[in-house]
Amino acid sequence: MAAKKAFEQATVGGIEVKNRMVRSATFEGTAKDKKVSDRILDMHRELAEGEVGLIITGYFCVSKTDNPAKGTVVITDDAAIPGMEKLAQTIHEHGTKIVAQLNHAGVQLFAPARGPVYGPSDVVDSISGIKPVPFTEDQIHDLVTEFGEAADRTQKAGFDGVQIHAAHGYLLSQFVSPVCNKRTDAYGGNPLKNSRIILEILHEIKKRCGKNYPVWIKLNCSDFHPAGQGLNPDDFLIIAKELARNGIDAIEVSGGTLSGKYLPSRSKKHAAYHLEHAKQLATEVDASVILVGGLRSIDTIDQILSETDIAAISMSRPLIREPGLVKRWMEGDDRDAECIACNGCFNPNGTKCFFTLGEEEKAVQKEIMKFMSSLGGH
Ligand SMILES: Cc1cc2nc3c(=O)[nH]c(=O)nc-3n(C[C@H](O)[C@H](O)[C@H](O)COP(=O)(O)O)c2cc1C
Ligand code: SF4
Structure with a gap:
């Protein structure tokens, strides 16, 4: 049975896509010298060949005040543009669109800091x-x-758009968390003040790149x-609606942090785990709402897209x-995704499915997986 809604052409967040x-x-x-490497090109080419409608890159580091881990693409100067340009061209050759994720990691570091580590307030992580x-x-x-x-560099490199990363406990997520943001100035104190920095970033990007x-x-x-005590669903709605009023084009609804009850990447027993919040938001804003987390069945995906106002779904681990x-x-093999949501792909040597590793590497990864499952969501 063809899953028509999922595979139809659409405009999502201001971008025309060949499917949802x-x-x-x-x-x-796997960045080389902080730039897009051949490994990154290969990874994305494979996805584009696999008919993904739009790819959001892994997070790119945008600030000299950040402490990017080894292998992060850093786009703090124009030397990053040629590699990004190659990536955008590679993806576009297959009719797939590409959006760059812009991030500042704040305290959520996966390597020792080389300089000061900044946050909204001096709350210990x-x-x-x-x-x-x-x-x-x-x-x-x-x-x-x-x-x-x-964002200016991203646009110059030919990307179709940018995504501000304000989820999962990184810097901007910390600003909107009442636990991490104890500021009493214009940038903290209630949901709107906590999200003021994000609104300013949105306006700055639109000013530079065009509305x-x-x-x-x-x-x-x-x-x-x-x-x-962290960001809760009521505050999420206030912030999301304010962003929509100010011209954000799409809101991808995620949840969880490394210290939360649930990780953003949950175990297999959780399916479509942000559906209710995304569904509600989609009825309240004009911006496109994208649902992420635990989507592994094309029938479920198609049902969600057919029965709600959610514009698109996104997947990582599958x-x-x-x-x-x-x-x-699309070719009609509608068995569920093979991914078992074990989180063995969080690999310090570069993201890779656990099941593609050699025995020695698997042993190292098993320790990391043990640590991850001690955190949450299992
Ligand atoms: C190896 C790995 C790296 C990830 N990197 C990012 C990232 O750079 N930015 C981000 O917003 N989410 C990142 N995520 C989270 C995913 O985008 C997604 O929100 C989460 O895994 C839930 O979706 P899934 O069930 O389809 O995997 C990452 C997930 C994995 C497994
Ligand atoms: S290691 Fe492979 S099977 Fe496990 S979550 Fe990652 S992609 Fe899925």
Whole structure:
């Protein structure tokens, strides 16, 4: 049975796509000299050959105040543009669209910091143990400019749009968390003040790139804080609606942090786990709403797209395991995705499905998987 809604052409977040199947941002960890490498090109080419409608890149580092881990693509100067250009061209050759995810990691580091680690306030991070240095207001203005400059480079490189990463406990997610943001100035105190930095980034990008350049956001519907104190669904709605009023083109609804009850990448027993929040949001905003998390069945995906106002779905792990998954489904093989949501692809040597590793590498990865499952969502 053809799953028509999922595979129809559409406009999602201001971008014309050949289908509603998006690859959610997936950190590659394989940049060479902080630039797009052949491995990154190959990974994305395979996805485009596999008929993914639009790819959101793994997060790119946009700020000199960040401490990017090894293998991160850093786009803080124009030297990044030629590699990005090659990536956009490679993807476009297959009729697939590409959006760059713009991020500042804040305290959520996967390698020792080389410089000061910044945050909204000096609240110790429960996972890394880092006590961040609060940004001054002047530094916040500089950071807003850096996001704008990064978007400018992305547009020059031929990308179809950008996505601001404000989910999963990274810097902007920390700003919208009442646990991490204790500021009493213009950038903290209630949901609208906590999200002011994001609004300023949105306006800065639109000012530089033009109001028609698509700006998307990935936002938590809840941090799933163990004591219920992080970003909650009510604040999420306030922030998402304010962003929509201010011209955000698409909102990808995610949830969880490394210290939350649930990780953003949950175990297999959880399916379509942000559906209710995405469904509600989609009835309240004009911006396109994209649902991520635990989507493995084409029948479920098609049902969601047919019965709700959600514009597109996005997947990460299913497409790590099977880059050709969308094509397989389009060709009528509608078995569920083979990914078992074990999180063995969080690999410090570069993102790869656990099942493609040699025995020695598997042993190392098993330790990382043990750590991940000690965190949440299992
Ligand atoms: C290896 C790996 C790297 C990821 N990197 C990013 C990232 O750079 N930015 C982001 O927003 N989410 C990232 N995610 C989260 C995914 O985009 C997605 O939100 C999450 O895995 C749930 O979707 P899934 O069930 O389809 O995997 C990553 C996930 C994995 C497994
Ligand atoms: S390592 Fe596990 S979670 Fe990651 S892609 Fe492979 S099967 Fe899926």
